[in-house]
Amino acid sequence: MRSTSAARRILAVAAVLGAALWAAPAPAAPVFFGWGGDKIVKIADLPPEAVNPDGKHYDLGYQFKQVTVFFIPVWNYDEHWAIFLTKEDKYRTLTEDEARAFADAVGTKLPEQPIPDWDLWQGKALVGAILAGFIIYSLRRKKPEAPPPAAATPAA
Numbered sequence: 001m002r003s004t005s006a007a008r009r010i011l012a013v014a015a016v017l018g019a020a021l022w023a024a025p026a027p028a029a030p031v032f033f034g035w036g037g038d039k040i041v042k043i044a045d046l047p048p049e050a051v052n053p054d055g056k057h058y059d060l061g062y063q064f065k066q067v068t069v070f071f072i073p074v075w076n077y078d079e080h081w082a083i084f085l086t087k088e089d090k091y092r093t094l095t096e097d098e099a100r101a102f103a104d105a106v107g108t109k110l111p112e113q114p115i116p117d118w119d120l121w122q123g124k125a126l127v128g129a130i131l132a133g134f135i136i137y138s139l140r141r142k143k144p145e146a147p148p149p150a151a152a153t154p155a156a
Helices: 002-022 096-106 117-140
Strands: 033-045 058-069 072-085 091-094
Touching: 033 096, 058 091, 058 096, 058 117, 072 096, 072 117, 091 096
Parallel strands: none
Antiparallel strands: 033 058, 058 072, 072 091
């Protein structure tokens, strides 16, 4: 009974070592910049009648793309109103007049600025504060002092 237990251990160690030796390397690239990611902010629930032919519900939203640094938004672009399927990443672009018509139909007003504060300015402020802190730290850092000059030895 003892020999089967030892054999199982040896087989398990051999299997782990074999998997480690023949495993394919997985390259991991650091994510520093990101751009082009679609983001949709829900503005209003449309009535239950707002469904597509498959019976999936639409909502009114605002779609935009972002440039990010370490997942912190620093720039928004390609902004427009949209209706989107609630549980999917599908949307249809709307003009502002069409978006107002949808908002009037559900009894809500379109916000003046539909992008959340984090995406609009707080992310930029955080990146600016980090950069300012780094610059201040770099300027205030003490530089190493030069060693004192060697004492002159009198010539004999």
